[in-house]
Amino acid sequence: MSYPRIAVLFGIAFSIIIFAISTALYSRSSLSDQNSSKLDTFGGHTPGYPTLQTTGDVLDPTSLVINPKTAVVDPMKYLREFNYGKLSASSNGTVIRDFTMIASDQQTKEVSPGVFYNVWTFNGTVPGPTLRATEGDTIRITLINNGSKFHSIHFHGIHPSEMDGVFEGIAPGGKFTYQFTAEPFGVFPYHCHMQPLEEHITHGLYGALIIDPKKPRASADEMVMLMNGYDTDFDTENNFYTVNGIPYYYMHHPIQIDKNRLIRIYLLNMLEFDPLNNFHLHANMFNFYKTGTKLIPDEYTDIVTMNQAERGILEFSYKYPGKYMFHAHKTEFAEKGWTGLFLVKEGTNQSINENLNVTSIRNITNYSTTDFNKTTDLVPTGGVN
Amino acid sequence: MEIEEGNTSNTHRISKRTILFGVIPFIVIGAMIVLLLNSSGILFQSSIKPLPEISIEKVQFSDDNMIVAFVRNTGPSEITIAQADVNDRIYPAAVEPGRTLTRLADAKVIIPFVWNTGEPYEIGITTDDGTRFDKLVNSAAAAPRPTVGQASTFALIGTYVGIIPVMMGLVWYPFIRRLSANKYNFFLSLTAGLLVFLGIDALLESNEIAVDNLAPAFNAQILIIMVAIVTLITLLYVSQRLIQRASKRSKPDIEYKKGYSSHSEPDLGTRDMKSSTSFQQQLLIRPIAISMMISIGIGLHNFGEGLAIGAAVLLGEVALSSFLILGFTLHNTTEGLAIVAPMAKSRRIPVAKLMIMGLIAGGPTIMGAWIGGFLYSPIATVIFLSIGAGAIFQVVYSIGSWMYHTNGSRGLLNNHWIIIGFAFGMLIMYLTGLLV
Numbered sequence: 001m002s003y004p005r006i007a008v009l010f011g012i013a014f015s016i017i018i019f020a021i022s023t024a025l026y027s028r029s030s031l032s033d034q035n036s037s038k039l040d041t042f043g044g045h046t047p048g049y050p051t052l053q054t055t056g057d058v059l060d061p062t063s064l065v066i067n068p069k070t071a072v073v074d075p076m077k078y079l080r081e082f083n084y085g086k087l088s089a090s091s092n093g094t095v096i097r098d099f100t101m102i103a104s105d106q107q108t109k110e111v112s113p114g115v116f117y118n119v120w121t122f123n124g125t126v127p128g129p130t131l132r133a134t135e136g137d138t139i140r141i142t143l144i145n146n147g148s149k150f151h152s153i154h155f156h157g158i159h160p161s162e163m164d165g166v167f168e169g170i171a172p173g174g175k176f177t178y179q180f181t182a183e184p185f186g187v188f189p190y191h192c193h194m195q196p197l198e199e200h201i202t203h204g205l206y207g208a209l210i211i212d213p214k215k216p217r218a219s220a221d222e223m224v225m226l227m228n229g230y231d232t233d234f235d236t237e238n239n240f241y242t243v244n245g246i247p248y249y250y251m252h253h254p255i256q257i258d259k260n261r262l263i264r265i266y267l268l269n270m271l272e273f274d275p276l277n278n279f280h281l282h283a284n285m286f287n288f289y290k291t292g293t294k295l296i297p298d299e300y301t302d303i304v305t306m307n308q309a310e311r312g313i314l315e316f317s318y319k320y321p322g323k324y325m326f327h328a329h330k331t332e333f334a335e336k337g338w339t340g341l342f343l344v345k346e347g348t349n350q351s352i353n354e355n356l357n358v359t360s361i362r363n364i365t366n367y368s369t370t371d372f373n374k375t376t377d378l379v380p381t382g383g384v385n
Numbered sequence: 386m387e388i389e390e391g392n393t394s395n396t397h398r399i400s401k402r403t404i405l406f407g408v409i410p411f412i413v414i415g416a417m418i419v420l421l422l423n424s425s426g427i428l429f430q431s432s433i434k435p436l437p438e439i440s441i442e443k444v445q446f447s448d449d450n451m452i453v454a455f456v457r458n459t460g461p462s463e464i465t466i467a468q469a470d471v472n473d474r475i476y477p478a479a480v481e482p483g484r485t486l487t488r489l490a491d492a493k494v495i496i497p498f499v500w501n502t503g504e505p506y507e508i509g510i511t512t513d514d515g516t517r518f519d520k521l522v523n524s525a526a527a528a529p530r531p532t533v534g535q536a537s538t539f540a541l542i543g544t545y546v547g548i549i550p551v552m553m554g555l556v557w558y559p560f561i562r563r564l565s566a567n568k569y570n571f572f573l574s575l576t577a578g579l580l581v582f583l584g585i586d587a588l589l590e591s592n593e594i595a596v597d598n599l600a601p602a603f604n605a606q607i608l609i610i611m612v613a614i615v616t617l618i619t620l621l622y623v624s625q626r627l628i629q630r631a632s633k634r635s636k637p638d639i640e641y642k643k644g645y646s647s648h649s650e651p652d653l654g655t656r657d658m659k660s661s662t663s664f665q666q667q668l669l670i671r672p673i674a675i676s677m678m679i680s681i682g683i684g685l686h687n688f689g690e691g692l693a694i695g696a697a698v699l700l701g702e703v704a705l706s707s708f709l710i711l712g713f714t715l716h717n718t719t720e721g722l723a724i725v726a727p728m729a730k731s732r733r734i735p736v737a738k739l740m741i742m743g744l745i746a747g748g749p750t751i752m753g754a755w756i757g758g759f760l761y762s763p764i765a766t767v768i769f770l771s772i773g774a775g776a777i778f779q780v781v782y783s784i785g786s787w788m789y790h791t792n793g794s795r796g797l798l799n800n801h802w803i804i805i806g807f808a809f810g811m812l813i814m815y816l817t818g819l820l821v
Contacts, residue, residue, distance in 0.1 A: 056481030232515020
């Protein structure tokens with residue numbers, strides 16, 4: 001009979017096919033075991049989580065340092081960089097501060113290690129530069145639109161209607177100078193106000209303006225923290241949350257501060273899509289000055305919650321040295337990048353911060369203007385009209 | 386047409402001119418390929434980068450606090466993986482062999498993560514342009530490891546689900562032998578009903594897997610139909626050849642029952658049979674051949690079913706329960722019935738031969754469970770389920786034509802036993818299927 005033979009043949013053929021497929025699948029799944037030339041360690045930041053070795057590539061924004069050449073901003077530089085403008089005096093003795101802002105919208109930059117996104121920027125970074133003036137100064141900001149769309153700058157604060165940056169957009173290639181008196185003192189966001197507003201803001205056209213009171217605040221180690229996010233897949237939900245532009249940056253680059261030194265943070269929230277954001281400081285309490293418009297603190301707390309464009313000033317100092325976390329206490333944001341560390345060191349009276357930290361307007365002219373004007377180099381192509 | 390006519394005089398010689406005409410299209414296509422590939426950016430310029438696409442084909446959870454996602458680049462161009470997340474929270478991870486994947490290449494993303502059994506997890510992969518792809522696992526369960534213990538568990542499941550029910554069905558053989566012609570037709574069509582249900586079920590299941598786990602780049606839904614059709618026609622051809630060869634070689638070894646020969650013989654002239662003797666021989670050989678083909682078809686189907694069961698365990702989609710196994714057992718008992726039904730009127734079949742058929746039909750379940758449980762691959766599952774479906778439809782065709790020829794002038798749809806049997810067969814499958 002031929003049927004058992006058919007059965008046997010069928011069995012053999014079937015087994016061969018199965019064997020071939022399983023071998024192929026198995027060899028594929030164990031591919032990595034064969035090549036152990038290069039081993040990287042990853043994981044293990046969190047207690048209880050295994051530390052592993054891999055022959056492949058490590059994906060870890062909490063420990064990988066972003067390439068500074070392609071990064072959307074240098075968060076360490078941004079942190080303590082205040083731009084005071086080019087100083088001159090008007091006939092009646094008022095201080096005039098001239099700033100140049102260049103808007104662009106065609107650059108793709110690295111917003112998290114390995115993730116590239118078309119950012120729209122003022123002076124090439126997200127967030128844009130921190131502008132600083134003293135109450136009563138005349139601020140003149142020349143916006144050069146180097147982008148492909150209409151842009152504008154809308155400042156929060158008190159100014160005339162035509163300086164509000166809402167009704168007149170600056171055409172591509174165009175130029176406009178906003179001029180107003182710095183008032184009142186406080187912390188103010190600025191951002192592009194062209195339609196669709198959401199699109200212009202979420203792509204990165206925003207930054208901080210600090211107006212100091214005429215009598216300067218107490219000397220402190222000052223820094224700016226701007227909370228934002230990136231919706232890199234355009235689903236109106238943020239994929240990344242950051243403070244100062246790059247997720248987790250201050251986890252691998254802790255902000256070094258001195259024990260018992262007064263720290264002053266100008267905190268702003270420019271997060272799009274999510275209705276609120278917040279800042280929580282570990283193992284400490286801070287004085288909070290809402291909007292920074294008063295000299296008396298509104299609250300003594302360890303957390304402050306803000307809607308978009310809300311801002312304030314935080315003042316605190318650390319009693320004990322060590323590492324302290326600060327992050328959004330919306331844990332989703334914290335675990336998508338909005339987490340950082342302070343490294344509190346035993347205080348030396350002459351720390352590096354002392355030099356960088358400029359709270360007085362008297363001696364800043366050279367430092368700020370030269371540095372600020374360099375920002376034009378960030379814009380790659382010419383065509384500035 | 387003109388060329389062919391010109392060459393009719395020297396029928397098998399092909400002129401140079403003909404060759405030229407045959408070759409020209411290839412030359413043009415070749416030139417187009419060279420031109421398009423070399424001048425990309427000149428002829429059809431596109432400033433838009435094609436959208437990336439990643440398929441997360443499976444997610445494995447392991448006891449040592451790890452989640453492993455198997456990803457494949459199913460987009461049109463090379464992609465680079467930038468980040469991994471669990472439930473939309475970014476976690477450190479590693480990607481092996483490397484983060485850059487060429488088209489259709491695959492990689493393993495390993496995420497150290499303390500996961501909880503039974504909870505849902507969404508695994509996300511973000512590419513370098515910030516696009517996030519995710520896959521939801523409804524209930525996390527530790528992936529079976531290829532240990533002897535786990536392998537024997539799968540073997541046991543395969544035995545319960547595949548071998549035992551089929552063997553149980555075979556036990557009905559003596560019972561079916563004693564049936565009258567009408568009741569025999571009833572059981573044959575019942576078998577056809579069972580099989581049609583199985584075939585449709587396999588197609589739907591493979592479609593479900595294709596939609597859930599395979600990227601559109603695979604065109605998996607068309608692949609299902611394609612594989613099923615190719616299997617069907619291939620098996621039709623093979624079975625025809627087998628019957629022809631067997632009928633040439635062997636003498637009639639089947640008692641030819643009068644009950645239905647009287648129906649069929651007067652009609653021979655109207656059928657497209659070459660001679661009454663060859664048809665008679667076919668009648669004699671066919672039942673066993675059909676049964677063998679049914680065993681093979683069901684074997685292929687059960688292999689796919691085994692894959693699906695193993696994969697379901699692997700992917701944490703089902704917790705294996707005794708109830709589930711019992712459901713499959715009841716469901717599959719009908720498969721044994723399908724094997725013996727065509728042989729009811731033939732000479733007594735040796736038990737050993739029945740056992741072989743039972744093993745062919747039931748054994749692949751074990752193999753399927755092993756492969757599905759340890760090395761799940763959605764594309765392989767889809768292909769095997771489609772092969773199973775094609776095989777089953779071939780069997781249905783064989784049974785149908787067998788009944789058509791043995792049923793004489795009455796035809797298929799004229800016999801209420803056949804209609805009732807067919808409907809009843811599908812109903813049985815539906816009802817036992819509710820248990821699974």
